[in-house]
Amino acid sequence: MYLVLVGGGNVGIQLAKRMLAKGHELILMERDPKRAQRIATVIGEDSVFLGDGCEIATQKAVGFARADVVVAVTGDDEDNLVVCQMAKQLWDVKRILARVNDPSHETIFRHIGVDLTVSATGIIEQLLEQQIADDELIPIGALSRGQIEVVEVRLSQRSPATGKQVRELTLPPQTNIVWIIRDGQGMIVDGSTVLQDEDMLVAVVPSERAEELRLLLKA
């Protein structure tokens, strides 16, 4: 496979290293001479091309026309967009991938026909949201060298546990809901406690059982 990467930042260099190690033919384009020189010492002179990946002359020189994949990974969305668009429209490259820094730009990349966009910002944002989502276990502490976890879960309306008495839940072995915070007040839990929407549960669970507990509470 012949890959053209545009942008010799950290993403470009690491990607180039890995793809070269897998035996692919690859050119990494970098327009800054000093940086290009430095990259050459890492991935070899033959795999670096000094030039602006947005210019038709350099695109021709590295052979966009025979590239199987063009990957645009500069730090600037506008440069990545133009590289992708020219690769597609002018050189008919089959597969085009782009790094997108501002997640709100992903729609425009899709619209111009980029096959796949990757936004680190977007991914981290999603992960963060998952961390604080309803019905997800949030680890708040570990006991016994991590074998036992103390977790927090905020129940939503949609959780299958909402509206049930604690004794109706089939909790995993050695697992206990020890505390509920409801309307800012902490309360001790017993078998007859009815779980409500927006309850914050604190539970103790063996780490290998955490997934079972998550599934029990998750909508």
Add this chain to the structure above:
Amino acid sequence: MNIIVFGCGRTGAALALHLSPEHKVTVIEQNPEALRRLGERHGCKVVVGSGIDEEVLMRAGIDQCDTFFAVTRGDNTNLMAAQVAQINFKVPKICVRVADPHRAEAYRKLGLFCITPSALMAGMMADWFHDTPYKPIDEYNHLPDYLELK
């Protein structure tokens, strides 16, 4: 008409000042310092930020915009802003400054109206020299034959 000018360099500032007496002109510029080119008494609305940022475009009133000019120094910035305006906000009339004649030609094929200042100036100077009447703006954009694309 509602007009947005993205880029307050010499071109953008002059354009905004040309149009502002008769139209509602909003200038988008990343560098607040550059806005001094508009002078002290101008009738433009000013938004500081980048014209590829949808939130900035919204503040500039892109949803009511009739004509969008992308005239920063960056070809790619202009091309991206123009396409965000065209695709995401359906702005009816868009004009993009693209310094690289090849890139401009490629985007003309995609239906964007791109002006290449160097081609325009060279063509007009040649016409001036030959005493030929000036032509419509589009005609100056055509690449001389020796500048082949592929």
